[in-house]
Amino acid sequence: MFEVPPRRTHTCGALRATDIGATVTLDGWVASNRDLGGCAFIDLRDRYGVTQVKFDPTVNAALAAAAAAVRPEWVVGITGVVVSRGTNTNKQIPTGEIEVEATEIVVLNQAETPPFPVRDEVTASEELRLQHRFVDLRRRPIQKNIVLRAEVTHVVRQFLHENGFLELETPILTKSTPEGARDYLVPSRVHGGEFYALPQSPQLFKQLYMVAGFDRYYQICRCFRDEDLRADRQPEFTQIDMEMSFIDREDIYELCERLMSRIWKFVHNHDIQLPIPRISYDEAMARFGVDNPDMRYGLELQDLSALSADGFPFPLFADAVAKGGVVKGIVVPNGGDISRKSIDDYTAKAAIFGAKGLGWAKLTAEGWTGGISKFFDAGWQTKIAGAMGAKEGDLLLFVADLAKVANPALGNLRKLIAAERGFIPADSYKFVWVTDFPLLDYDADAGRWVAMHHPFTSPRPEDVPLFDTNPGEIRARAYDLVLNGIELGGGSIRIHDTRLQSKLFSLLGIGEEEANQKFGFLLKALKSGAPPHGGIAFGFDRLMMLLSGATSLRDVIAYPKTASASCLMTEAPGPVDDAQLRELGIALAKPRG
Numbered sequence: 001m002f003e004v005p006p007r008r009t010h011t012c013g014a015l016r017a018t019d020i021g022a023t024v025t026l027d028g029w030v031a032s033n034r035d036l037g038g039c040a041f042i043d044l045r046d047r048y049g050v051t052q053v054k055f056d057p058t059v060n061a062a063l064a065a066a067a068a069a070v071r072p073e074w075v076v077g078i079t080g081v082v083v084s085r086g087t088n089t090n091k092q093i094p095t096g097e098i099e100v101e102a103t104e105i106v107v108l109n110q111a112e113t114p115p116f117p118v119r120d121e122v123t124a125s126e127e128l129r130l131q132h133r134f135v136d137l138r139r140r141p142i143q144k145n146i147v148l149r150a151e152v153t154h155v156v157r158q159f160l161h162e163n164g165f166l167e168l169e170t171p172i173l174t175k176s177t178p179e180g181a182r183d184y185l186v187p188s189r190v191h192g193g194e195f196y197a198l199p200q201s202p203q204l205f206k207q208l209y210m211v212a213g214f215d216r217y218y219q220i221c222r223c224f225r226d227e228d229l230r231a232d233r234q235p236e237f238t239q240i241d242m243e244m245s246f247i248d249r250e251d252i253y254e255l256c257e258r259l260m261s262r263i264w265k266f267v268h269n270h271d272i273q274l275p276i277p278r279i280s281y282d283e284a285m286a287r288f289g290v291d292n293p294d295m296r297y298g299l300e301l302q303d304l305s306a307l308s309a310d311g312f313p314f315p316l317f318a319d320a321v322a323k324g325g326v327v328k329g330i331v332v333p334n335g336g337d338i339s340r341k342s343i344d345d346y347t348a349k350a351a352i353f354g355a356k357g358l359g360w361a362k363l364t365a366e367g368w369t370g371g372i373s374k375f376f377d378a379g380w381q382t383k384i385a386g387a388m389g390a391k392e393g394d395l396l397l398f399v400a401d402l403a404k405v406a407n408p409a410l411g412n413l414r415k416l417i418a419a420e421r422g423f424i425p426a427d428s429y430k431f432v433w434v435t436d437f438p439l440l441d442y443d444a445d446a447g448r449w450v451a452m453h454h455p456f457t458s459p460r461p462e463d464v465p466l467f468d469t470n471p472g473e474i475r476a477r478a479y480d481l482v483l484n485g486i487e488l489g490g491g492s493i494r495i496h497d498t499r500l501q502s503k504l505f506s507l508l509g510i511g512e513e514e515a516n517q518k519f520g521f522l523l524k525a526l527k528s529g530a531p532p533h534g535g536i537a538f539g540f541d542r543l544m545m546l547l548s549g550a551t552s553l554r555d556v557i558a559y560p561k562t563a564s565a566s567c568l569m570t571e572a573p574g575p576v577d578d579a580q581l582r583e584l585g586i587a588l589a590k591p592r593g
């Protein structure tokens, strides 16, 4: 053993044929060692690549024996001479033309046998991988994602810096900032019985920066939301958070489009088509049934309700319209081969959104067959098929219900069927801005209005009179950027007028006293010279998932939590000492078992 480790001259991914003859030192992890034709070989790995190292016992028997004794994942330093591999070139790796003939090996540290091999493909469970994430992170697919994440972070910082943004921090120990989730609370030792909340977003602080005059803010920040178990949600996640003063929606769209272009050019050398199209929330719901439409394929929802004027011969259609609902449908091109079993499955999927049934019919040369065909004579069949642009061989699916049921039921079937039937083109990026979301949503269980985005979102000025008459119709100056059916981020122009903010609070059932207690500082700030302002936040983990082609958020986060919000490596959350609890003045209602 040597006390002073050798200093590497190159990384394990650097050497090429042009280096032949050079004496080099490499440090890294033993990816594998083997004996081939009497020679010992080590594949030495670091995050830059793998280099083959050869130990010839006829040149130095002791060295070859030392090399044969090392195990996978040991950390070693190797000095030697770069030689050609001759005809044994390995075309799979960039260093494949050369190998290093070792003159020295230093074991820098031994390692226990890893719980799973450090290979691109492993059969180990994700649980085991997350328990040993420090080993898992050595695997190339994960490592690539983490490196890409760092690079994209840099691209974002550079872009925003070039555009005059300041990277400004906001507190982590703070007061609740409502974004629609539960807060993570942190007990205060100094103020017994009181709690900080971890930020669900820096929303209020970024607005206060605007009031203070820092007119272009950004932060790549961590947000915390305590939501119920959901696959692929993380309790802490990263946002690219931005806010600007003296701007309108157009400025935000323009800036974000340039930011996305920069990122896609950097990662995929892909030119996003600008400007990104926009559709209103109402249009998105009407045509696609969801507020995050996937624009890569058609299969749009069609509204047949107007045909009720001719008196639908099918009572369920007629009733739905009579009750204020809609009759909507989709045409599955060449869907005539879809089995009864699949249609039953679609019906079950539609039921998840409250649809009481799914009408269907197949178009054949002899007219409609199956499902609800028998309710429609030839005239009606032609009329409906004509209205929907359907042709022989297609399958028609219908939902007759309230719009709030029919839209999501068909919208989600649309996604499912597009995936099943191969309608989604590969390597296609279809961005869309969804705008003019409703300001409010009615929570029927709680019997009150809730903010659809957050309670600091500005209504469209022309809709302000609706506060007193029809709050459900107020449209917000809010927008989401959606890519391939996935929401990348969202934001809004904010309320900068105290009276309007108070009015919205009271509509949300937040009385004056509660408003002052929770958001007094905001109301004061709005009175102290607040400029018009607005912003947006992008979900950075999700963005990285889409950019890297990963299928799980956990594959783009170095130290992720599981669906039940635990960290399998550190075993957080965990119990704390009784002494710590006493100091905090906390008694557990349910003693630990």
Ligand code: ASP
Pocket (backbone or CB within 6 Å): 179, 200, 201, 202, 203, 242, 490, 491, 492, 535, 536, 537
């Ligand atoms: N704070 C918002 C969010 O986290 C984003 C924004 O309105 O800028 O969704």
